[in-house]
Amino acid sequence: MAEAAAKTVWKISQGHLECPICCCLFKDPKMLDCLHSFCLKCLEEMMSKQKPGAEKITCPVCRRETQVPDGGLQSLSSSFFLSSLVDEVKQQEEVLGEASIPTATCDCGEGKEVIWRCLDCSDNFCQECRKAHGRFKSTKGHQIISLGDWQESKMPPAEHIKPITRMCTTHTDHPLCLYCDTCDTLICSMCAAFDHRSAEHNFLKIDDTIGSFRLDVDIILQKFEKCRQRFKSTENSIERARNRLQKKLAQARSDISAQEEAEIAKIRKKAKLLTKNVDKIGQERDSEYEKVLMHNRDQMERADQTIRAVKDLMSQADDFDLLELKPKVMHNLEFHKELNFKPANHGPSFIGVKCQDVVSDADLGEVCVSEKWQFKEVFGEECFGDVEFQGARGVACFRNGDIVVKDTELDRLSLISSTGQFKASVPQGADCHELEAPWGVAVTDDDLLFVTDKKKVKVFDIELQFVREFTPSVDDAEGLLESKLRGIAVDKQRVAVTDIGRGVISVHNLDGSLIASISNNMVDVDDDFAISNTDRLIFTNHGEERLLCVDFKGNALFNVMTLLNGEQARPSGVLCxxxxxxxxxxxxxxxxxDVVQKYDSNGAFIATVAQGLYSALGIAFTPTGDVVVAGKISVKIFERV
Structure with missing residues (x-):
């Protein structure tokens, strides 16, 4: 038991009671403006190494500066709670036989009984020495309490029988009982009657003040937590941008190599030069991302240091100490207003290569430093191919490049090849394997086509053969509105469905089993939505002209207005x-x-990446990263450049 207690005492001293400079238990600890504490002697040694006449001292932990008071370092605020904890550790060590038993007589050599304790010096005094201590200019402002009160104060907070009586430094026979909010200082009744009697002084009971103070600190700490969440979200966004940059760099190198192979004899040297240019731009941009990350991490580290210091202070100091330190604590907590997290700039995360035939001294290609899509081909318009559309709205793509198109005017679900040739359609009818009124379409990575059809979700294979079906909502439950399925989105493991009849979004496993059901009346007939790989649902609200995001519990993550040229604009199709x-x-x-805009994962606008779509409704990615756009009478494909 004794050995275990000794280890506990040592663990406490290591974690909280060692001076960061000398790495020994605190001796006369003084607190800087940043709330970090150090031995007075250690601070004096630091100050002696500075230039003569220096008026500030730099904290060796956080590098923040503290103005040295007129009375010198001795006049800095004393860390009474640390002194008390150090004395407690020493007392416990004495009980365990690890220190000598302290003398009960004063150190003055007169053999007089010790009856007073100086909290600033951590020394005990007899009655005569206590009077002498109060006469010296450098020590007359020290806090002195009776030895009995000090011994009681060293017990754990839960075991306190009565609070410590702190005496006024001006009126030494009167206890501190009030707090002057105007002067931010503890006062006694005599101070209130004489020094703080004017109307501008507002003093309160200590209990009332400490309660309000703790509440203010709690509110600010909650704001710090929100800062931490913003930091984490921004950091994740930057990491995703960096990962995307690396993928695009790899793709760019691959494109360069392909063109290089086609022009082997003429272009190998130029290919190397272009690759070097790509790498240089990539390294420069990655370096910028690294700088942003380091800046944000430094901001958060500084905030964490302040929070740790405040939390230690709030949990370990008594009420008197807290109120004496209130101005410094609140000043330090103002630091959150200075936090400035640089956002993720996704623009530089794109890099590609636009290659060209090389003749004479022409370059192999040029580096594309921003993402754009250019028109590639169109199906259905001007009788191109053998397909015709009247209301092409929903689109989805299989891995072989085949495109599924939902035509709301013809009420038809068609399959066309990557060259625009008609291949098949799903029959319409009352049979369970047929479609009655299809609306939303989505294709999984393993080529399963999911279609919303009135109250059911039907699943087909790559040849549009029926596989299975499931019902997202329990039908005909008393008091429920009629189910009316519309939008659908899939990822590698899940499928999400909007039910505009009941105002819900349901998330399912691919076999139809329910994962979550989210009440949401913001989704309408003309809206589309998608599943993000970060367990989010992103959807548009056509009528309200907004882009929204919720998690699988229905918690709103962002809700932003969609703008174009500074004016509100109506969104519809959405992809992740x-x-x-x-x-x-x-x-x-x-x-x-119409245009396609790009946003980051937090809903911040990045850029317009495609224009001139005209009456576009649904959009989808092809396996190669091109974008298919359903535009009523046509289906257009745009390739990234």
């Missing part, structure tokens, strides 16, 4: 990339055509 980026189709007037 592997790196968490969000692509949204936004409507404009008929002359300019």
């Amino acid at each position: 990339d592997d790196d968490g980026s969000i692509y949204v189709k936004v409507e404009t007037d008929e002359y300019e055509g």
